[in-house]
Amino acid sequence: MIDWNEFNYGATVMCIFIVAIFLSSGVMLMREDFKINVFKLINDFLDIMIFSLMFPFLLY
Numbered sequence: 001m002i003d004w005n006e007f008n009y010g011a012t013v014m015c016i017f018i019v020a021i022f023l024s025s026g027v028m029l030m031r032e033d034f035k036i037n038v039f040k041l042i043n044d045f046l047d048i049m050i051f052s053l054m055f056p057f058l059l060y
Helices: 009-030 038-059
Strands: none
16 A cells, blocks of 8 residues: 555656656657657657646546
8 A cells, every 4th residue: 555645746656757758759659650750759748747636536
């Protein structure tokens, strides 16, 4: 069980965020066509931001 008094919220969000960036860049690199759709990239980035902010609340 997580002790929420000792819980470092900022560090956890940063860790999830960094992992999410690596995962999204991996997916980008695996795509066959290397045309980067900027709007799609921004949309994915916003989804990752929202998810990484919501994730600790889901754990709680």
